[in-house]
Amino acid sequence: IKQLIEWGTEFDREGGKLVFTQEAAHSRRRILHSHGDSTGAEFVRSLIARAGRESRISLLPFAATESLIVADGRCMGVRYLDPILRSPREIFANAVILCTGGAGQLYQHTTNPPVATGDGMAMAYFAGADMADMEFIQFHPTALSLEGAPRFLLSEAMRGEGGILRNAQGERFMGRYDERLELAPRDIVSRSIVAEMRRTGSRMVFLDMTALDGGFLRHRFPKIDETCRAFGLDIAKDMLPVSPASHYCMGGVRTDLWGRTTLPGLYAAGEVTCTGVHGANR
Numbered sequence: 001i002k003q004l005i006e007w008g009t010e011f012d013r014e015g016g017k018l019v020f021t022q023e024a025a026h027s028r029r030r031i032l033h034s035h036g037d038s039t040g041a042e043f044v045r046s047l048i049a050r051a052g053r054e055s056r057i058s059l060l061p062f063a064a065t066e067s068l069i070v071a072d073g074r075c076m077g078v079r080y081l082d083p084i085l086r087s088p089r090e091i092f093a094n095a096v097i098l099c100t101g102g103a104g105q106l107y108q109h110t111t112n113p114p115v116a117t118g119d120g121m122a123m124a125y126f127a128g129a130d131m132a133d134m135e136f137i138q139f140h141p142t143a144l145s146l147e148g149a150p151r152f153l154l155s156e157a158m159r160g161e162g163g164i165l166r167n168a169q170g171e172r173f174m175g176r177y178d179e180r181l182e183l184a185p186r187d188i189v190s191r192s193i194v195a196e197m198r199r200t201g202s203r204m205v206f207l208d209m210t211a212l213d214g215g216f217l218r219h220r221f222p223k224i225d226e227t228c229r230a231f232g233l234d235i236a237k238d239m240l241p242v243s244p245a246s247h248y249c250m251g252g253v254r255t256d257l258w259g260r261t262t263l264p265g266l267y268a269a270g271e272v273t274c275t276g277v278h279g280a281n282r
């Protein structure tokens with residue numbers, strides 16, 4: 001976190017001090033955020049700016065990597081599609097680092113962006129690297145569930161700030177499933193929602209933020225507010241329809257804590273990996 005701050009990432013602060021929010025299964029507030037609810041976008045902004053200042057890094061935006069070049073049991077480079085000419089190209093390197101993210105798009109319902117297609121996992125697998133824990137996929141409990149709308153994430157921090165879940169009959173139901181209620185771990189809340197959807201014959205449940213101050217909600221969750229508004233929902237007044245959607249791959253290319261895969265010359269970082277940090281859950 002210190003390094004990200006040194007590199008220009010701006011986290012939300014009050015009176016100069018970092019502000020923390022609470023998420024599910026946490027016993028205290030320990031989650032940083034940026035611009036209310038745009039933390040990921042702030043990471044991407046600040047890291048691209050930082051990389052741009054590094055003379056040893058050449059960026060090639062929109063180049064789609066297709067496969068790894070392997071010779072004599074070692075990863076020697078990548079084959080990619082030239083973003084302008086749309087023709088195949090190769091780059092050779094002493095080391096290749098995969099950081100292509102997760103595979104949420106394998107599922108019909110996902111919070112992930114269109115690029116989360118598991119390409120890096122497939123490339124590493126076909127190149128002979130060990131994979132691990134591929135069966136462990138996290139489903140986020142509260143993706144927006146509205147006809148014609150994307151499965152936009154209604155962040156867990158909304159429950160952390162006091163949001164509650166109600167079934168189609170308007171009942172708060174988490175008490176039936178876990179004493180931690182809405183702040184039980186994600187897998188438990190997701191399974192509870194599915195059980196409740198089946199029990200009530202409904203395709204969704206509802207996130208209720210109406211007990212919280214509207215001004216606070218709009219300040220704390222500006223992006224969620226904007227998106228919900230675009231679909232005719234007021235986060236401070238309306239019941240927000242939600243259901244679980246695939247969110248995160250705990251498994252991936254097996255690495256050690258130095259990012260080394262089992263294929264010499266190939267390293268991996270981020271959601272494409274299985275470092276062992278998460279185990280079966282996250």
Ligand SMILES: Cc1cc2nc3c(=O)[nH]c(=O)nc-3n(C[C@H](O)[C@H](O)[C@H](O)COP(=O)(O)OP(=O)(O)OC[C@H]3O[C@@H](n4cnc5c(N)ncnc54)[C@H](O)[C@@H]3O)c2cc1C
Nearest residue numbers: 063064065099100101102111112115119153269270271272
């Ligand atoms: C809506 C949402 C909210 C989240 N909120 C949180 C949170 O609050 N806290 C948290 O810790 N985590 C959160 N996560 C999870 C976290 O954002 C991801 O796990 C993380 O961004 C993964 O980072 P990454 O660098 O591994 O991959 P990504 O950020 O997914 O980046 C992968 C990159 O690889 C590129 N790529 C993919 N395939 C190819 C290819 N074949 N060739 C070339 N490029 C390719 C993609 O275009 C993309 O730019 C959230 C995820 C989502 C979807």
